[in-house]
Amino acid sequence: MLAVTTLELARVKNIKAVKEASGNLDQALDIIHHAPSGFVLFSGEDSLNLPLMAIGAKGTISVTANVAPTAMKAFNDAALAGKWERASELHYGLLDLHRAMFFETNPVPAKTALALMGFCREEFRLPLIPATRGTREKLQALLIKTGYLQR
Numbered sequence: 001m002l003a004v005t006t007l008e009l010a011r012v013k014n015i016k017a018v019k020e021a022s023g024n025l026d027q028a029l030d031i032i033h034h035a036p037s038g039f040v041l042f043s044g045e046d047s048l049n050l051p052l053m054a055i056g057a058k059g060t061i062s063v064t065a066n067v068a069p070t071a072m073k074a075f076n077d078a079a080l081a082g083k084w085e086r087a088s089e090l091h092y093g094l095l096d097l098h099r100a101m102f103f104e105t106n107p108v109p110a111k112t113a114l115a116l117m118g119f120c121r122e123e124f125r126l127p128l129i130p131a132t133r134g135t136r137e138k139l140q141a142l143l144i145k146t147g148y149l150q151r
Contacts, residue, residue: 054084063107
Protein backbone atom coordinates (compact mmCIF):
# COMPACT_ATOMS: atom_id res chain seq x y z
CA MET A 1 0.00 0.00 0.00
CA LEU A 2 1.37 3.43 -0.85
CA ALA A 3 2.01 5.95 1.92
CA VAL A 4 -0.71 8.21 0.54
CA THR A 5 -3.25 5.38 0.85
CA THR A 6 -2.13 4.57 4.39
CA LEU A 7 -2.42 8.24 5.34
CA GLU A 8 -5.90 8.44 3.91
CA LEU A 9 -6.93 5.38 5.92
CA ALA A 10 -5.26 6.88 9.01
CA ARG A 11 -7.97 9.53 9.03
CA VAL A 12 -10.62 6.85 9.68
CA LYS A 13 -11.30 7.11 13.41
CA ASN A 14 -11.13 3.40 14.24
CA ILE A 15 -7.87 2.76 12.34
CA LYS A 16 -5.07 3.38 14.81
CA ALA A 17 -1.93 1.81 13.34
CA VAL A 18 -0.26 0.17 10.38
CA LYS A 19 2.18 -2.71 10.11
CA GLU A 20 4.81 -1.38 7.70
CA ALA A 21 6.53 -4.25 5.90
CA SER A 22 7.25 -2.72 2.49
CA GLY A 23 10.99 -2.45 3.16
CA ASN A 24 10.81 1.16 1.95
CA LEU A 25 12.15 3.55 4.59
CA ASP A 26 11.03 6.60 2.59
CA GLN A 27 7.49 5.28 2.72
CA ALA A 28 7.73 4.76 6.48
CA LEU A 29 9.14 8.27 6.90
CA ASP A 30 6.20 9.76 4.98
CA ILE A 31 3.67 7.84 7.06
CA ILE A 32 5.26 8.75 10.39
CA HIS A 33 5.78 12.40 9.43
CA HIS A 34 2.29 13.01 8.04
CA ALA A 35 0.18 10.71 10.21
CA PRO A 36 -2.61 12.27 12.25
CA SER A 37 -2.23 12.40 16.01
CA GLY A 38 -2.85 9.00 17.58
CA PHE A 39 -1.97 6.97 14.49
CA VAL A 40 1.21 4.87 14.79
CA LEU A 41 3.44 2.74 12.63
CA PHE A 42 4.77 -0.67 13.68
CA SER A 43 7.71 -2.36 12.03
CA GLY A 44 6.63 -5.45 10.16
CA GLU A 45 10.06 -6.15 8.70
CA ASP A 46 12.34 -7.60 11.40
CA SER A 47 15.63 -6.86 9.63
CA LEU A 48 14.56 -3.17 9.51
CA ASN A 49 13.32 -2.94 13.11
CA LEU A 50 16.23 -0.75 14.23
CA PRO A 51 15.97 1.93 11.52
CA LEU A 52 12.17 1.92 11.65
CA MET A 53 12.17 2.37 15.42
CA ALA A 54 14.83 5.09 15.09
CA ILE A 55 12.58 7.11 12.76
CA GLY A 56 9.53 6.76 14.97
CA ALA A 57 7.94 3.31 14.74
CA LYS A 58 6.26 2.44 18.04
CA GLY A 59 6.96 -1.30 18.12
CA THR A 60 7.20 -4.39 15.99
CA ILE A 61 4.95 -7.09 14.64
CA SER A 62 7.64 -9.70 14.52
CA VAL A 63 8.19 -13.18 13.12
CA THR A 64 11.45 -13.52 15.06
CA ALA A 65 9.59 -12.88 18.33
CA ASN A 66 8.07 -16.35 17.98
CA VAL A 67 11.55 -17.86 18.33
CA ALA A 68 13.31 -15.24 20.49
CA PRO A 69 10.58 -13.45 22.48
CA THR A 70 12.79 -12.30 25.35
CA ALA A 71 15.41 -10.75 23.06
CA MET A 72 12.75 -9.08 20.92
CA LYS A 73 11.06 -7.60 24.00
CA ALA A 74 14.43 -6.33 25.23
CA PHE A 75 15.06 -4.75 21.81
CA ASN A 76 11.65 -3.05 21.75
CA ASP A 77 12.02 -1.84 25.33
CA ALA A 78 15.46 -0.37 24.61
CA ALA A 79 14.36 1.31 21.38
CA LEU A 80 11.19 2.77 22.89
CA ALA A 81 13.27 4.11 25.81
CA GLY A 82 15.73 5.74 23.38
CA LYS A 83 18.59 3.49 24.50
CA TRP A 84 19.98 3.24 21.00
CA GLU A 85 23.32 1.64 21.81
CA ARG A 86 21.56 -1.24 23.57
CA ALA A 87 18.86 -1.46 20.89
CA SER A 88 21.54 -1.61 18.20
CA GLU A 89 23.45 -4.32 20.05
CA LEU A 90 20.30 -6.42 20.39
CA HIS A 91 19.23 -5.79 16.79
CA TYR A 92 22.54 -6.90 15.32
CA GLY A 93 22.56 -9.91 17.65
CA LEU A 94 19.21 -10.94 16.15
CA LEU A 95 19.90 -9.97 12.53
CA ASP A 96 20.93 -13.43 11.29
CA LEU A 97 17.85 -14.90 12.97
CA HIS A 98 15.63 -12.19 11.43
CA ARG A 99 16.92 -13.13 8.00
CA ALA A 100 16.66 -16.87 8.67
CA MET A 101 12.94 -16.52 9.30
CA PHE A 102 12.60 -15.88 5.57
CA PHE A 103 14.85 -18.62 4.17
CA GLU A 104 11.53 -19.99 2.91
CA THR A 105 7.92 -18.80 2.95
CA ASN A 106 6.75 -17.58 6.34
CA PRO A 107 5.82 -19.32 8.69
CA VAL A 108 7.79 -22.40 7.60
CA PRO A 109 11.19 -21.33 9.05
CA ALA A 110 9.68 -20.05 12.30
CA LYS A 111 7.66 -23.21 12.87
CA THR A 112 10.66 -25.37 11.91
CA ALA A 113 12.82 -23.48 14.41
CA LEU A 114 10.18 -23.89 17.12
CA ALA A 115 9.98 -27.62 16.34
CA LEU A 116 13.77 -27.92 16.58
CA MET A 117 13.53 -26.17 19.96
CA GLY A 118 10.89 -28.68 21.10
CA PHE A 119 7.94 -26.28 21.27
CA CYS A 120 5.74 -27.83 18.58
CA ARG A 121 5.56 -30.56 16.00
CA GLU A 122 6.90 -29.92 12.53
CA GLU A 123 3.51 -30.07 10.79
CA PHE A 124 2.16 -27.79 8.09
CA ARG A 125 -1.20 -27.40 6.42
CA LEU A 126 -1.31 -27.31 2.65
CA PRO A 127 -0.29 -25.44 0.62
CA LEU A 128 2.68 -25.11 3.01
CA ILE A 129 5.18 -27.94 3.12
CA PRO A 130 8.03 -28.74 5.52
CA ALA A 131 11.29 -26.84 5.17
CA THR A 132 13.90 -28.29 2.88
CA ARG A 133 16.69 -30.25 4.50
CA GLY A 134 19.11 -27.40 3.68
CA THR A 135 16.92 -24.84 5.41
CA ARG A 136 16.42 -27.11 8.40
CA GLU A 137 20.19 -27.66 8.71
CA LYS A 138 20.94 -23.92 8.42
CA LEU A 139 18.28 -23.10 11.02
CA GLN A 140 19.60 -25.74 13.39
CA ALA A 141 23.18 -24.45 13.06
CA LEU A 142 22.05 -20.86 13.61
CA LEU A 143 19.93 -21.77 16.64
CA ILE A 144 22.92 -23.57 18.16
CA LYS A 145 25.25 -20.66 17.34
CA THR A 146 22.90 -18.11 18.92
CA GLY A 147 22.19 -20.24 21.99
CA TYR A 148 18.50 -20.91 21.29
CA LEU A 149 19.17 -24.63 20.83
CA GLN A 150 21.55 -26.88 22.71
CA ARG A 151 23.63 -29.46 20.84
